[in-house]
Amino acid sequence: MAISEQHEPHRRDFLYIATGAFAAVGGVAAVWPLIHQMNPDASVQALASIEIDLSAIELGQTVTVKWQGRPVFIRHRTPAEIKTAQDTPLGDLKDQVSRNDGLGGAEDASDANRVVRPEWLIVVGVCTHLGCIPVKDQGDFNGWFCPCHGSHYDLSGRIRQGPAPENLLVPKYEFIGDDAVQIG
Amino acid sequence: MSELHGEPYQPQSGFMKWMESRLPIMGLLYPTAVTFPTPRNLNYWWTFGGILMFCLTVQIMTGIVLAMHYVPHVDMAFESVEHIMRDVNFGWLLRYVHANGGSMFFIAVYIHMFRGLYYGSYKAPREILWILGVVLFILMMATAFMGYVLPWGQMSFWGATVITSLFSAIPYVGDMITQLLWGGFAVDNPTLNRFFSLHYLLPFMIVGVVVLHIWALHVTGNNNPTGLNVKSKQDTLPFHPFYTAKDGFALVVFILFFAMFVFFAPNILGDPINYEKANSLVTPEHIVPEWYFLPFYAILRAIPDKLGGVIVMFGAIMVLFILPWLDTSKVRSASFRPLYRQFFWVLVIVCIGLGYLGAKPPEGAYVVWSRILTAYYFFHFLVILPVLGLVERPRTLPQSITQSVLGKDDGGQAESKG
Amino acid sequence: MKTHRKLKTLGRFGLSAVAAAMLLLSPADSSRAAGEGATLPSIDWSFSGPFGTFDQGQLQRGYKVFREVCSACHSMNLVSFRNLAEEGGPGFSPEQVKVIASEFEVEDGPNDDGDMFMRPAIASDRFPTPFDNEQIARLANGGAFPPDLSLLAKARVGGVDYLYALLTGYEEAPADMELAVGMNYNAYFPGHQIAMPQPIFEGSVDYDDGTPGTVDNYSQDVAAFMMWAAEPKLEARHKLGFKVFLFLLIFSGLLYAAKRKVWSTVH
Numbered sequence: 001m002a003i004s005e006q007h008e009p010h011r012r013d014f015l016y017i018a019t020g021a022f023a024a025v026g027g028v029a030a031v032w033p034l035i036h037q038m039n040p041d042a043s044v045q046a047l048a049s050i051e052i053d054l055s056a057i058e059l060g061q062t063v064t065v066k067w068q069g070r071p072v073f074i075r076h077r078t079p080a081e082i083k084t085a086q087d088t089p090l091g092d093l094k095d096q097v098s099r100n101d102g103l104g105g106a107e108d109a110s111d112a113n114r115v116v117r118p119e120w121l122i123v124v125g126v127c128t129h130l131g132c133i134p135v136k137d138q139g140d141f142n143g144w145f146c147p148c149h150g151s152h153y154d155l156s157g158r159i160r161q162g163p164a165p166e167n168l169l170v171p172k173y174e175f176i177g178d179d180a181v182q183i184g
Numbered sequence: 185m186s187e188l189h190g191e192p193y194q195p196q197s198g199f200m201k202w203m204e205s206r207l208p209i210m211g212l213l214y215p216t217a218v219t220f221p222t223p224r225n226l227n228y229w230w231t232f233g234g235i236l237m238f239c240l241t242v243q244i245m246t247g248i249v250l251a252m253h254y255v256p257h258v259d260m261a262f263e264s265v266e267h268i269m270r271d272v273n274f275g276w277l278l279r280y281v282h283a284n285g286g287s288m289f290f291i292a293v294y295i296h297m298f299r300g301l302y303y304g305s306y307k308a309p310r311e312i313l314w315i316l317g318v319v320l321f322i323l324m325m326a327t328a329f330m331g332y333v334l335p336w337g338q339m340s341f342w343g344a345t346v347i348t349s350l351f352s353a354i355p356y357v358g359d360m361i362t363q364l365l366w367g368g369f370a371v372d373n374p375t376l377n378r379f380f381s382l383h384y385l386l387p388f389m390i391v392g393v394v395v396l397h398i399w400a401l402h403v404t405g406n407n408n409p410t411g412l413n414v415k416s417k418q419d420t421l422p423f424h425p426f427y428t429a430k431d432g433f434a435l436v437v438f439i440l441f442f443a444m445f446v447f448f449a450p451n452i453l454g455d456p457i458n459y460e461k462a463n464s465l466v467t468p469e470h471i472v473p474e475w476y477f478l479p480f481y482a483i484l485r486a487i488p489d490k491l492g493g494v495i496v497m498f499g500a501i502m503v504l505f506i507l508p509w510l511d512t513s514k515v516r517s518a519s520f521r522p523l524y525r526q527f528f529w530v531l532v533i534v535c536i537g538l539g540y541l542g543a544k545p546p547e548g549a550y551v552v553w554s555r556i557l558t559a560y561y562f563f564h565f566l567v568i569l570p571v572l573g574l575v576e577r578p579r580t581l582p583q584s585i586t587q588s589v590l591g592k593d594d595g596g597q598a599e600s601k602g
Numbered sequence: 603m604k605t606h607r608k609l610k611t612l613g614r615f616g617l618s619a620v621a622a623a624m625l626l627l628s629p630a631d632s633s634r635a636a637g638e639g640a641t642l643p644s645i646d647w648s649f650s651g652p653f654g655t656f657d658q659g660q661l662q663r664g665y666k667v668f669r670e671v672c673s674a675c676h677s678m679n680l681v682s683f684r685n686l687a688e689e690g691g692p693g694f695s696p697e698q699v700k701v702i703a704s705e706f707e708v709e710d711g712p713n714d715d716g717d718m719f720m721r722p723a724i725a726s727d728r729f730p731t732p733f734d735n736e737q738i739a740r741l742a743n744g745g746a747f748p749p750d751l752s753l754l755a756k757a758r759v760g761g762v763d764y765l766y767a768l769l770t771g772y773e774e775a776p777a778d779m780e781l782a783v784g785m786n787y788n789a790y791f792p793g794h795q796i797a798m799p800q801p802i803f804e805g806s807v808d809y810d811d812g813t814p815g816t817v818d819n820y821s822q823d824v825a826a827f828m829m830w831a832a833e834p835k836l837e838a839r840h841k842l843g844f845k846v847f848l849f850l851l852i853f854s855g856l857l858y859a860a861k862r863k864v865w866s867t868v869h
Contacts, residue, residue: 015863019856023432026853033274037249042271046684046726056714224868266680266753269835276835277842421868429861436854443850447843448652451756459757459832460749469792 049184051176054120062136064125067183071125071133072171073144074181077155081142082118085111085156093167094159100170111156114170122181123157124171129164144168188405190219190422216402221420222427223408225589229303230406231434232296238435239289240394244387246282247331254334256380258373261336262461280450286328287453288442290476293321302528304516305407311508313400316393318504323390325477330383332474336376337458342471344371344379350484353491370464410588411516412581419585470545478542479535483561485546486554496558503565510565512573520579524572531564640789642763643770645822649829653844655837656830661692663809664827667820670807672751675743675798677731680752681831684725690837691830699725706730744784746797755825755832762829764790769821772800 050067052074057063062075077085090096090108097105098113107113115121125144127134132148139145140161141154151162158167173183193214195201204211253272255264268275297317300306306314333344348365352358367374405414414420421427445453453475457468473481483500487493503510518525534557541557544550582588648657665686668678683703686694694702703723708730711718723730733739740747755762767790775787775794785795802820809815813823830836 013863015856015860019853019860022849022853022856026849029849033277034245034249036273037275037278038252039273041253041267041273041275042684042688043267043682043726044271046682263680270680270685276839280839425864426868429857429864433854433857433861436850436857440847440850440854443843443846447839447846450839456757456759456761459753 049182051180051182053180055179064136065183067124067171072183073121073123073125073136073157073168075121075136075155077119077121081155082111085121085154086118088154088156088158092160094161095165095167097167098170099167101172102170102174109156109158109167114156114158114167116173116175120181121155121157122170122173122183123168125168127151127164128159128166128168129162134168188221188402189215190221191215193218218422218424220402220423221405221414221417222423223406223414223419223585224421224426225408225410225585226406226427226430227409228430228434229295229299230408231431232292232299234431235292235435235438236289236296237394238438239285239292240387240390243282243285243289244391246278246285247384247387250278250282251384254380256334256377258336258376258462261334261376265335277446280446284442284445284450284453286331287445287474287476288438289324290328292438293324294476297321298532300407301531302518302525303407303409304411304511304513304518306508307511307513307516308508309404310400310407313397313404314508315505316397316400318501320390320393320397321504322501323386323393327383327386327390328474328476330379330386333376333379334383335458336462338460338462338466338468339455339458339471341371341462341464342467343473344375346471347473348375350494350497353494355491372464407516408585409517409519410582410585411520412585412588415584416586472543475539475543478540479538480542482538482542482554483558485542486551486558500558500561503562507565507569511569512571513576513578514573515578515581520581521572521576522579523576527564527568527572531561534560534564640767640771642760642767642790644763645766645825647762647826647829649826649836652840654840656690656692656826658691658693659811659813660823660826661830662694663811663813663819664823664825664830665692666809667802667807667824668751668827671801671820672824673729673732675732675739675748676751677733677748678729678751678831679731680728680750681834682726682728683723685834687725688834691834692827696725703727744797748798751828751831753832755829757832762825765825765828766821768796769802769825770817 048068050065052065054074054076057074057076059076060078060081062073064071064073066072088111090110093109096109098107098109100107100113102116103113111118114123125133127146127148129146129149129151132146134144134146134151134153136144139152141152143155143157143160144153145151146153146162146164149163151164152160153164153168154160156167157170159165171183173181175181191214193204193210195204195210200210203209250268253264253268253275255261265279268279270276272278300314300317329343329347333340348362348371351361351365354361363369365375366372367378408414451459455472455474472478480497480500484493484497487496513521513524515521518528538554538557538561541550541554546554582591648654648660683699686692686702687696687699703725706723706727706729707720708723708727709718710721713719733742736747755765758764760767768788771788771790773787773789775781779787779794781787781795785797786799787794788796802817802824804817805815807815807820809819813819833839
């Protein structure tokens with residue numbers, strides 16, 4: 001008996017289609033664990049939030065803490081600095097969006113939208129250009145200056161000059177009592 | 185003899201015509217993998233070649249992603265494996281698949297090898313195909329051994345110590361060789377680190393030899409349950425769709441078996457003591473290798489002399505290299521060799537018996553039996569096979585593969601068994 | 603006729619798979635059958651079998667026994683407080699875990715002055731160890747080292763059954779047996795001489811849920827807790843395994859039918 005084609009070549013048999021579909025679904029499902037294993041694991045997720053004691057940070061001082069593997073700048077701003085930041089006209093800003101993870105996302109970049117308490121500025125210390133870490137107390141706006149490609153940030157962490165497209169990201173955080181903040 | 189080819193590839197679309205005139209990859213693959221002429225009477229024991237390809241792929245893929253989390257350092261290896269088990273997304277699944285995948289790989293390879301023994305697949309003209317298979321088996325054992333060291337449990341450590349110490353049996357240079365392997369004076373961090381490197385390397389060497397193995401297969405074509413040569417086109421079928429369908433079905437049944445271990449008994453094949461971190465000051469009560477090494481371990485311990493044991497154990501594998509020339513029979517398949525068929529089953533039982541003895545403590549009757557079975561193992565290959573070919577009267581062979589398939593109702597000849 | 607032969611082959615495949623399945627699923631999950639010593643009592647654990655799940659109440663009680671009895675000498679250093687709130691575990695809420703963790707002090711630092719300091723534990727901390735190192739642990743326990751309990755349920759022949767048996771296996775030594783100094787008789791410990799004195803007695807721990815405080819209950823509960831500690835993904839594994847099996851069974855049925863159909867043209 002030779003191989004004889006029993007169906008017209010065009011008509012695909014339901015059985016073969018179903019089998020093929022199962023093979024495809026099974027294959028894709030089997031690949032998912034191989035990919036998902038690269039996502040942050042449970043021990044990394046568990047460190048998603050940290051608590052910082054603010055009492056030791058003096059007026060005018062900036063400290064850097066590590067959060068989710070990235071630096072976070074915490075600046076204890078002086079009244080003069082707060083005033084400068086608040087008085088900056090929105091029109092002078094390169095990026096007009098607040099970039100605050102604690103807010104909705106559509107707010108303007110006024111200083112009030114970038115802090116919870118005016119004396120504490122908390123931003124993720126990663127330049128929005130290509131990920132370098134800006135240097136504190138430098139640049140034309142007395143905030144941060146990124147030495148990699150020359151971006152200047154002001155004392156509200158907003159981009160004022162240079163190639164960076166966005167303001168420094170404000171992470172989601174909340175104050176716990178008077179002297180402590182929880183980031184994340 | 186040149187390679188066997190099926191119907192050549194005819195590009196249908198314009199793009200494929202353009203492609204084929206530049207890189208004729210389909211022209212290469214199509215006649216060797218799609219329309220490849222395959223004997224029409226292959227039974228389910230022939231599906232294990234494809235199953236082994238699957239096992240190798242699974243081990244490489246899970247291994248690569250496990251290496252993204254594993255730390256090859258004595259202080260962190262054990263904990264990094266537990267980190268994979270506890271914290272990494274699907275880490276428990278990947279690790280259990282990889283750990284049990286090793287066992288599945290050996291189950292499949294042993295079936296594949298015994299199928300070759302039963303149907304005489306090692307005989308001319310397939311000697312090189314068989315020898316490449318033995319090389320693959322050795323590479324697999326080396327890979328599995330080094331992989332087992334990586335979790336750095338008690339059995340990892342002591343298994344590594346015992347097996348590397350085998351080399352110290354070599355006269356004059358033994359101690360030098362063991363120090364070279366260890367990178368120190370005992371199994372320690374340098375050993376773990378290099379085993380990790382080699383455990384990652386060897387599977388790709390296996391892939392290379394698999395390519396040669398398949399190449400050799402495509403020169404001689406498949407053996408088949410009758411052991412007869414393919415005589416006409418009538419005797420063969422194109423590989424696709426006939427054997428893709430058959431192999432596919434067998435593969436999924438095999439995966440079911442595999443999944444049973446992974447999901448419902450993931451540690452049953454492993455030694456509990458390997459969940460205890462390696463301690464170089466305390467030896468476990470019984471040092472036992474994983475099940476797939478047990479027959480060889482029994483042979484090693486059967487010989488009361490250090491060097492002798494090592495030689496005989498390696499000899500048990502080396503004898504497979506010369507098997508094609510030890511078997512003097514003109515007939516390939518055991519289906520037509522009434523005596524060989526019986527001796528084949530005795531050998532299977534002897535190997536299982538050696539496996540059982542390898543798990544037992546080396547004392548009393550266990551040692552005696554290990555010696556008897558070891559002696560029989562070599563007797564089978566070195567005496568029975570050469571003599572049997574000369575004295576055995578094979579049964580009448582059918583005229584062709586096609587005749588054996590269609591010419592009778594339900595004889596024992598093409599009967600699948602092995 | 604040909605089909606008949608095929609079916610026989612298939613039957614053999616199936617039979618060996620079923621035989622292997624029965625062989626595998628009979629003993630408790632992830633442990634080899636008991637080797638040396640007395641035959642282990644067999645407990646009907648909620649987590650054994652292919653559909654087994656942990657009993658949350660039992661794990662919570664087991665944690666209490668571990669916390670109040672075992673953790674005085676034994677570490678469990680692969681387990682973090684956060685694990686207690688994870689799916690498939692004892693089912694504490696994240697708030698409860700915060701409270702549980704804060705009952706412990708852990709060392710942190712160095713601070714800006716370069717000093718190490720103690721602070722209350724948080725959810726991401728591992729369970730603290732009772733002894734700083736093995737040497738001091740041996741010193742405090744008459745030379746014996748209390749093993750870490752994280753993986754013990756998988757690291758002993760007999761597994762969780764053995765742990766239960768050991769905890770309930772303290773007896774008077776037989777008259778003809780002389781115990782070494784500081785050793786205790788246990789019916790299930792290999793060699794029957796164990797350095798650990800009987801750890802739990804009737805009423806050692808007050809259960810909050812009204813479960814009677816018997817040695818048997820304590821032993822079962824803490825053994826189950828140790829099983830969870832050793833295999834925290836057991837429930838996820840069983841659940842996924844069921845789905846995978848269902849899928850593969852249907853898939854293999856389809857493939858068998860497809861294979862039959864393909865081959866129907868040749869014989």
